[in-house]
Ligand SMILES: [Ca+2]
């Protein structure tokens with residue numbers, strides 16, 4: 693199975709007017725039919741960045757090209773936008789490393805929801821691991837390579853130094869446990885595929 697193409701656009705930070713080097717690009721799930729970052733609900737992922745300096749989200753709505761901004765999060769947070777309430781719209785969300793709390797604005801109601809999951813040093817990830825249409829609270833722990841998906845799974849996949857990636861690589865509606873190993877440039881998708889793919893060097 694060749695999955696190289698699925699990865700091609702995965703880690704490319706979108707270019708947004710006045711974006712700066714500190715912005716954090718919001719990656720969409722590459723093979724999912726439900727883009728992780730569809731804020732305007734047209735079925736396509738929107739280009740979005742989160743700026744740590746001011747905790748502001750900048751979203752280019754793919755539906756009409758207009759730019760939406762929203763202040764949510766503070767410097768030091770990690771952006772984890774995804775559809776947590778299952779209305780097919782991405783929710784603004786951040787994870788705070790200092791206390792392991794997820795702060796989410798539910799797009800369906802505008803209600804703020806918080807959930808403690810994870811500890812300092814963990815890597816938060818978005819993805820629908822059980823296929824119920826809602827992104828699950830997920831962290832990957834570099835020290836033991838374990839994925840902790842709240843209420844769903846605890847899975848050892850990956851080792852220290854790996855880069856965890858969440859995406860539905862076989863398009864079955866469920867996120868797959870995946871790590872990319874910088875040492876050999878290989879993507880390891882649990883139970884599905886092993887594929888070497890090293891990002892081409894690009895100038896910017
Ligand atoms: Ca939502």
Ligand SMILES: [Ca+2]
Nearest residue numbers: 820822824826
């Ligand atoms: Ca889910």
Ligand SMILES: [Ca+2]
Nearest residue numbers: 860862864866
């Ligand atoms: Ca899958």
